Each structure stands twice: as structure tokens, then as C-alpha cells.
Amino acid sequence: MINLVQNEMTKLVGKRRFVVIAVIIVVLLSMFTYAQAKEAESIRERLGTVDWRTELQQQIVDMQNRLSSSGQWREQIQIQIKQSQYYLDNDVNPSEPGAPTFIRGFVQNSAELFLPLLVMIIAVDIVSSERSMGTIKLLLTRPVSRFKILLSKYIALILSVSVVIFLFGSLSYIVSAVMFGNQGWAAPVLTGFSSQGGELDISGVRLVSQWQYIIQQFGLAWFISVVVGTLSFMLSILMRSSAAGMGTMLACLISGAILSNMVSSWESAKYLFMVNLGLMDYVSGSAPPIEGMTLGFSLSVLAVWMLGSLLVSFTVFMRKDIY
Numbered sequence: 001m002i003n004l005v006q007n008e009m010t011k012l013v014g015k016r017r018f019v020v021i022a023v024i025i026v027v028l029l030s031m032f033t034y035a036q037a038k039e040a041e042s043i044r045e046r047l048g049t050v051d052w053r054t055e056l057q058q059q060i061v062d063m064q065n066r067l068s069s070s071g072q073w074r075e076q077i078q079i080q081i082k083q084s085q086y087y088l089d090n091d092v093n094p095s096e097p098g099a100p101t102f103i104r105g106f107v108q109n110s111a112e113l114f115l116p117l118l119v120m121i122i123a124v125d126i127v128s129s130e131r132s133m134g135t136i137k138l139l140l141t142r143p144v145s146r147f148k149i150l151l152s153k154y155i156a157l158i159l160s161v162s163v164v165i166f167l168f169g170s171l172s173y174i175v176s177a178v179m180f181g182n183q184g185w186a187a188p189v190l191t192g193f194s195s196q197g198g199e200l201d202i203s204g205v206r207l208v209s210q211w212q213y214i215i216q217q218f219g220l221a222w223f224i225s226v227v228v229g230t231l232s233f234m235l236s237i238l239m240r241s242s243a244a245g246m247g248t249m250l251a252c253l254i255s256g257a258i259l260s261n262m263v264s265s266w267e268s269a270k271y272l273f274m275v276n277l278g279l280m281d282y283v284s285g286s287a288p289p290i291e292g293m294t295l296g297f298s299l300s301v302l303a304v305w306m307l308g309s310l311l312v313s314f315t316v317f318m319r320k321d322i323y
Contacts, residue, residue: 004144004152005159012122012160021118022167028114029106029175036102037179052093060084076287083193083285086205090190098184099176100210104217106172108280111221113257115168116228116277120249122160123232125242126153127317146318150237154310157233161225169218189213193285213283220279227273227302228253234309237317253277260289270297273305 012018063081087094095101127150191213192204228249235245256274269275270290276298281288288294 001148001152001155004148005155008126008153008156009159012126012156017122018160018163018167021121021164022171024118025168025171026175029172032106033102033176033179052095053088056084056088056094060088079193079285079287086193087190092188092190092207094189096184096187096210097180098187099173099180099182100184100187100214102176102180103169103172104189104210104214106176107168107214107217107221108284110168111217111224111280112277113253115164115221115225116253117250118164118168119161119225119229120232120246120253122164123157123229124236124245124249126157126233127236147314150314150317154230154233154313157229158226161222161229165218165222165225168221185209185211191216191283191285194282216283217280220283223299223302224277224279227306228277230306230309230313231273234313237313237320266290271301273302276301 060081063077063084067077084094187210188207189210189212190205191208192206194204231252232245232249235248236242239245239248252274256272256277259269259272259275260278267290270293275289276293278286278289279295279298282295282298
């Protein structure tokens with residue numbers, strides 16, 4: 001099994017997918033860090049101060065002014081106002097300057113779409129590409145069961161997801177540390193906010209160090225990436241064309257980002273995997289897409305989808321004729 005996994009990892013590295021992913025991350029990071037630096041400079045010039053309390057108070061005023069014309073976003077903005085006020089009342093800076101704060105925000109905004117897209121680049125053709133090139137036939141002639149062959153591919157996929165997350169975290173730190181400095185790892189972060197019926201529940205709020213909060217975020221991001229990778233792995237087996245599998249998964253991810261903002265009255269939509277990818281929202285205290293959804297519920301739904309995809313993948317691969 002070790003040799004099979006090593007063989008799969010060698011093939012993935014040979015395709016230079018990780019190099020492409022690293023380049024994409026660096027380019028986007030450079031753009032985002034520059035944009036954030038310019039935004040911070042603009043705010044300082046507008047307010048005439050670097051005091052975070054003044055800046056946060058101005059943000060609260062701006063959000064209150066937007067309430068009358070916010071439409072379907074009204075509930076989310078109200079929750080953000082209450083969260084900001086809670087930070088202000090407890091004298092906790094939610095935007096402590098430094099690389100850790102940038103990483104925290106970047107992970108939160110990347111976990112639902114950007115990271116899954118990077119994982120999809122690796123996972124969606126892990127089997128279909130070998131079928132189209134005919135190399136899968138050569139692999140199946142070896143005295144190894146189909147189950148072990150597919151298991152080795154899936155283990156290689158899990159290792160690849162871990163490498164992608166490691167690259168994402170390492171490059172995020174390097175680029176943001178150069179731009180913003182390394183301070184802020186021990187800065188306090190308030191977590192445990194929850195939203196019920198449009199009201200912010202602060203009964204479970206607790207104070208943690210920023211490094212602990214970031215580790216929690218990366219854990220959730222890794223789980224989301226594994227789920228999306230497993231679903232892409234299934235499509236790679238079901239579809240002979242890598243392009244078809246990539247298009248299908250891309251459509252699912254994009255539709256999930258849209259549905260999350262539009263399905264509040266469609267209760268059964270909470271069982272769709274794409275609606276449950278926003279695990280970071282539970283950590284930050286944002287309102288769930290559908291009333292009653294919790295972190296535990298979304299984790300359970302995603303786990304069921306992942307296990308179901310594995311069952312389909314192994315069943316089809318072991319029974320299907322390879323041609």
C-alpha cells in the first residue's frame with residue numbers, strides 16, 4: 001500500500017499541480033495584501049487617526065446608515081452591528097494589525113470557494129485522466145486488488161489536500177508578514193457568537209488567543225477541502241472527461257455560494273452539501289443560511305455526503321468495466 005500511495009503522489013507531483021497552486025496563491029495574496037494596505041491607509045486619512053475604537057465606531061455608524069436599504073441583508077448587518085458593539089464594549093480590537101489578522105480574514109473568506117477550487121484542480125481528474133490516457137488498464141494488470149488501487153488514490157488525495165492547506169497557510173504567513181509584520185499572534189479574539197431568529201446570542205462568547213482561533217479555522221478549512229475533494233474524486237470515477245467533472249463541481253460550488261444567500265425559506269435545502277460549506281460563519285457568529293442550522297448539523301451533513309461519495313466511488317470502480 002505504501003508503494004502504491006508513493007506512486008500516486010509521484011504522479012501528482014509530476015503534473016506540477018502544486019506549483020500551479022502555489023503560484024495562484026502567491027498572486028492572489030499579493031493582490032489582497034496590497035488592497036488591504038491601501039484600504040487601511042484610506043481609512044486613516046478619512047478619520048485622521050489610527051485609533052481602532054474610532055474606526056470601529058465609524059464602521060458601526062456606516063452599517064446603521066445602510067440598514068434602511070439593506071433588503072435581505074438587513075438581518076446580517078444587524079448582527080454585525082451587535083458584534084462590533086460587543087467588541088467595543090469589551091475593549092477588544094477585532095482587527096489587531098499584523099499578519100495573523102490578515103490570515104484570519106483570508107482563511108475565513110477562502111474556505112467556502114477558493115480553497116475547494118484549488119483542491120478540485122487535483123482531485124477531479126485523479127482517475128478520469130488515467131482512463132482517458134489508458135494508463136489505468138496497465139495499473140489494473142498488476143497483482144493488486146481494485147480496492148487497494150482506489151484506496152491508494154484516495155489516501156494520496158487526502159495527503160494532497162493537506163499539502164494544499166499547508167501551502168496556503170505558509171504562503172499566507174510569508175506574504176502578509178512582509179506587508180504587515182509578525183505581531184498579533186497572542187491578540188484576543190472573541191468567539192462563540194451565535195444567531196437565533198436574527199438575534200445575536202452572546203451567552204457562549206469566550207476570549208481566545210488569535211493563534212488558537214486560526215488553528216480552529218484551518219481545521220475547518222481542511223475538513224471542507226476533504227469533503228469537496230472526495231466529491232470531486234467520485235466525479236472523476238463516474239465521468240470519463242476531466243472537463244465534465246470539473247464543470248460539474250464548479251457549478252455546484254458557485255451555486256452553493258448563491259444559494260446560501262437565497263434559501264432562507266427553502267428548509268430542505270439545508271441538506272445540500274454546498275449550502276453547508278460555510279462552516280466559518282458559525283465560528284464568526286454570522287447568521288446561518290437557514291434558521292436552525294448549527295455547526296454540528298453542517299458537519300454531520302457534510303460527513304454523510306463524504307461517506308456516501310466514498311461508497312459510490314468504491315462500488316462503481318470495483319464493478320465497472322474499464323475501457
